[in-house]
Amino acid sequence: MSATTIHAEASPPGSAERAVLRLSGPQALAAAALVFAPPLPRVRAQVDGRVLVRGRALPAFALVMPAPHSYTGEDVVELHLPGSPLLLAECERAFALHGDELLLQRAAPGEFTRRAFANGRIDLLQAEGVLLLVHGDGEAARRRGLQWLHGGLSALAARVRARLQDALALVEAGLDFTADETGAVPDALWRPALALALVDLRALLAELPAASPGGEVLLLGAANAGKSSLCNALAGRAEVLVDALPGTTRDLLRVELGPGVALWDAPGDLEQPGDQDRAALRLRDRLGARAAAALLVVDSARWHAPATTLPLLAVVFTKADRSRSPPGLAPQAVPPPFAALPRFVTSARDGRGIEDLRTFLRARAGGPVRDPGGPLRQPLQQALAAAEAAAAVPAGGGGELVAAELQAALRHLDEVDGRHAPDDLLDRIFARFCLGK
Numbered sequence: 560m561s562a563t564t565i566h567a568e569a570s571p572p573g574s575a576e577r578a579v580l581r582l583s584g585p586q587a588l589a590a591a592a593l594v595f596a597p598p599l600p601r602v603r604a605q606v607d608g609r610v611l612v613r614g615r616a617l618p619a620f621a622l623v624m625p626a627p628h629s630y631t632g633e634d635v636v637e638l639h640l641p642g643s644p645l646l647l648a649e650c651e652r653a654f655a656l657h658g659d660e661l662l663l664q665r666a667a668p669g670e671f672t673r674r675a676f677a678n679g680r681i682d683l684l685q686a687e688g689v690l691l692l693v694h695g696d697g698e699a700a701r702r703r704g705l706q707w708l709h710g711g712l713s714a715l716a717a718r719v720r721a722r723l724q725d726a727l728a729l730v731e732a733g734l735d736f737t738a739d740e741t742g743a744v745p746d747a748l749w750r751p752a753l754a755l756a757l758v759d760l761r762a763l764l765a766e767l768p769a770a771s772p773g774g775e776v777l778l779l780g781a782a783n784a785g786k787s788s789l790c791n792a793l794a795g796r797a798e799v800l801v802d803a804l805p806g807t808t809r810d811l812l813r814v815e816l817g818p819g820v821a822l823w824d825a826p827g828d829l830e831q832p833g834d835q836d837r838a839a840l841r842l843r844d845r846l847g848a849r850a851a852a853a854l855l856v857v858d859s860a861r862w863h864a865p866a867t868t869l870p871l872l873a874v875v876f877t878k879a880d881r882s883r884s885p886p887g888l889a890p891q892a893v894p895p896p897f898a899a900l901p902r903f904v905t906s907a908r909d910g911r912g913i914e915d916l917r918t919f920l921r922a923r924a925g926g927p928v929r930d931p932g933g934p935l936r937q938p939l940q941q942a943l944a945a946a947e948a949a950a951a952v953p954a955g956g957g958g959e960l961v962a963a964e965l966q967a968a969l970r971h972l973d974e975v976d977g978r979h980a981p982d983d984l985l986d987r988i989f990a991r992f993c994l995g996k
Contacts, residue, residue: 669992
């Protein structure tokens with residue numbers, strides 16, 4: 560449980576008949592008492608009362624949901640107030656004045672759902688169901704979101720895990736025996752469980768909607784590949800410091816290209832990074848996980864592709880003015896994993912290709928695309944690849960290799976439901992939620 564108590568507006572912004580302020584944490588009731596009367600009981604209840612601001616009392620009511628039987632697993636209070644932005648601002652001001660005393664802080668996007676996950680109320684697959692319910696379009700998305708939230712995908716993932724564990728247990732049981740010894744385990748005993756696990760893994764992947772990256776775009780590439788110059792050229796203004804010395808960019812800098820479209824200029828990979836460079840790259844990987852997609856920025860003279868879990872929108876070749884022939888257009892210029900991506904040849908100096916790339920980004924990255932299930936796609940694909948590699952080992956061809964691949968599949972599956980999800984994956988998942996969710 561967290562020591563802090565978070566608060567946020569949990570209703571759409573703007574004027575309305577009613578607005579909702581949500582609080583979660585050990586001081587939720589004490590924080591509510593700053594603006595609401597009468598005192599709230601520490602039992603599940605709906606309490607009619609009034610909200611008190613600037614010496615005025617307005618009718619309101621509160622919903623009290625004590626821990627552990629609440630959405631977040633903490634004490635939760637929802638204040639249902641007249642839907643005035645000024646009234647909400649006054650309540651938030653009262654919370655801010657007592658922030659240090661009660662350890663109150665404004666919630667980050669998705670923080671209520673992240674606490675529900677951290678406190679064991681939901682797993683990551685169910686969290687994706689919440690996102691789909693909130694942001695999905697149409698009845699089909701609503702039904703799928705409810706299925707995910709009620710554990711439909713979680714049950715399928717649990718079945719995959721059980722089958723992989725069954726296969727692994729049999730493989731490992733036979734590792735110390737030869738084929739003619741009593742303890743040997745024939746392949747025919749563990750292969751059926753693996754085959755069923757493969758069917759379920761493919762079904763899990765098929766359940767995820769098609770990826771639709773957009774919104775915040777991270778620029779990735781080697782140091783001095785021209786990312787900052789490209790960023791300035793796309794923005795049409797000198798937003799980012801540019802220098803010929805590799806490693807000049809040490810922070811993530813956000814540059815808006817237009818409504819709903821923003822670029823993040825980030826530190827580039829260095830062949831021999833120093834301590835400060837490594838710290839900058841760790842920051843890039845942690846904060847950059849909140850982006851929805853990435854552009855791979857490549858110096859025309861040298862190919863380099865940093866590892867990333869983000870969807871790639873395109874490959875952008877820079878410094879085209881330095882080459883007599885247009886770079887990046889020959890079939891062999893882009894390795895196979897990236898060959899299917901759109902390709903742009905640009906020059907920040909003479910403007911070549913900049914307008915085409917700007918138009919592409921506004922069309923593809925405009926608006927806050929939530930991509931339900933998207934962050935889980937890669938660990939699922941990795942789990943499937945490891946399980947397929949185990950199945951591809953020839954009969955009698957090395958139990959150690961089969962066991963290693965099955966163990967890898969289980970590790971990747973742990974990221975899918977959150978048993979051992981890294982922080983950057985969690986950051987990326989919950990950053991897609993809106994404030995108050």
